[in-house]
Amino acid sequence: YLETYASSASELVTELLQYLGDNVELTSWEATALLAGIAVDTKSFSYQTGVRTFEAAAFLRRSGADQETIQRFLQDDWVTFINRAEIIKGAEVFYGKVAVAMVPQEGEKAQLLAAQTADELLTIEDFAASFVIYPIAGGAAVSARTTGDINVQVMMEQLGGGGHMTIAGAQLEGVTPAQARERVLEVIHEYFAEEAGK
Numbered sequence: 001y002l003e004t005y006a007s008s009a010s011e012l013v014t015e016l017l018q019y020l021g022d023n024v025e026l027t028s029w030e031a032t033a034l035l036a037g038i039a040v041d042t043k044s045f046s047y048q049t050g051v052r053t054f055e056a057a058a059f060l061r062r063s064g065a066d067q068e069t070i071q072r073f074l075q076d077d078w079v080t081f082i083n084r085a086e087i088i089k090g091a092e093v094f095y096g097k098v099a100v101a102m103v104p105q106e107g108e109k110a111q112l113l114a115a116q117t118a119d120e121l122l123t124i125e126d127f128a129a130s131f132v133i134y135p136i137a138g139g140a141a142v143s144a145r146t147t148g149d150i151n152v153q154v155m156m157e158q159l160g161g162g163g164h165m166t167i168a169g170a171q172l173e174g175v176t177p178a179q180a181r182e183r184v185l186e187v188i189h190e191y192f193a194e195e196a197g198k
Contacts, residue, residue, distance in 0.1 A: 001016070005050060005052065006052070006053075007038060007041055007042045007048045007049050007050070007053045008037055008038050008040075008041030008042065009037065009041075010034045010035070010036075010037030010038045010041065010056075011038055011041075011052065011053055011056045013034060014034050014038075014056040014059060014060060015052070015056060018056075018059055026060075026063040026064070027064070028063070028064035028065070028066060030063075031060045031061075031063035031064050031065035032060075032064070032065045032066050032069050032070060034060050034065070035057060035060040035061070035065040035067075035070060036070045036073055036074065038053065038056065038057060038060075039070055039074070040074070043119065045057070048166075076116075080109070080113065080116075083113060084113060084116055084117050084120060086104075087101050087102065087103055087104075087113070087117045087132065088101065088117060088120060088121060090102065091121060091130075093127075094185070094188060095188075095192055096126065097126055097127055097128040097129065097149075098127070098128065098129045098130070098131070098150070098188055099121040099124070099127050099129070099130040099131070100130075100131045100132075100133070100181065100184060100185065100188070101117060101118075101121065101130070101131070101132045101133070102132070102133050102134070102177055102181060103117070103132060103133065103134035103135070103177075105135065106134070106135040106136065106137070110134040110135065110136070111134065111136075111141065111143070113134070114132040114133075114134040114141070114142075114143040115132075115143045117130075117132045117143075118130045118131070118132045118143045118144065118145040119145055121145070122145055122146070122147055127147075128146060128147050128149040128150050129144070129145065129146040129147070129149075129150040129152060130144070130145050130146075131143070131144045131152075131184050131188070132144075133177050133180045133181050133184060134177065135176075135177050136171060138173055138174065139171060139172050139173040139174055139175050139180070140171075140172050140175055140176065140177040140179070140180035141169065141170065141171045141172065141180075142156065142159065142161065142169055142170045142171075142172070142180060142184055143169050144156055144163070144167070144168045144169060144170075145166065145167055146165070146166050146167075147166070148165070148166055150191070151165050151191075152165065152166065152167070152168040153165045153166075153168045154191070155168070155184075155187045155188065155191055156168035156169055156170040158187050158190075159172060159183060159184070159187060160172065
C-alpha cells in the first residue's frame with residue numbers, strides 16, 4: 001500500500017486502523033509507538049506533514065498515545081550527544097550550504113549516529129544538504145539529507161545507492177571512509193557544475 005503524500009509508514013498504518021473501525025482497538029502502548037514513528041519521520045511534525053498527518057496524530061492521542069513517553073524514548077544519552085557534537089564540529093562546508101562530515105569509527109551505532117548527524121546538520125541556518133560518511137564492514141557508507149533544494153537521491157545513485165529526493169544513502173564496498181569522502185565530494189562538485197550550467 002503506497003501513498004506518496006504520507007509522512008511515514010506509521011501514518012499509513014494509523015489511517016488503515018481507522019478504516020477498520022471498531023474491529024481494532026489500540027492499546028496505549030501501540031498508539032504511543034505509532035505516534036513516535038510519525039514524530040521521528042516528520043522531525044517532530046516540522047517536515048513533510050499534511051492535514052492527514054495531524055488527523056492521524058489526533059486519532060492516536062485519542063487512543064491513548066502518551067507524549068511524555070515519546071519524549072523520554074527519543075532522548076539521547078550523554079555519550080551519543082557528545083559524539084554527534086564532535087562529528088558536527090568536524091564538518092566541512094561547501095558552496096556555503098552543503099555540509100560533509102565523518103563518523104570516526106565503526107560500531108553498531110555508527111549508522112544511527114550518521115543519520116542523526118545528517119538530520120541535525122540541516123537545522124543549521126543556510127545549510128541545504130548534509131552528507132555524513134561512516135565506516136562499515138568492508139567499506140564505507142553515506143547518509144545524505146536535504147531540505148528539498150538539492151536532490152540527494154540523484155547524487156547517491158551515482159555512488160550505487162538510492163533513496164528519495166530528500167533522504168538517501170549509499171554503501172561503497174572496498175573503500176576507506178576517506179576515499180568515500182572524496183567520491184562524495186566529486187559527486188557534489190559535479191552536481192553544482194551541472195546546476196551552474198543550466
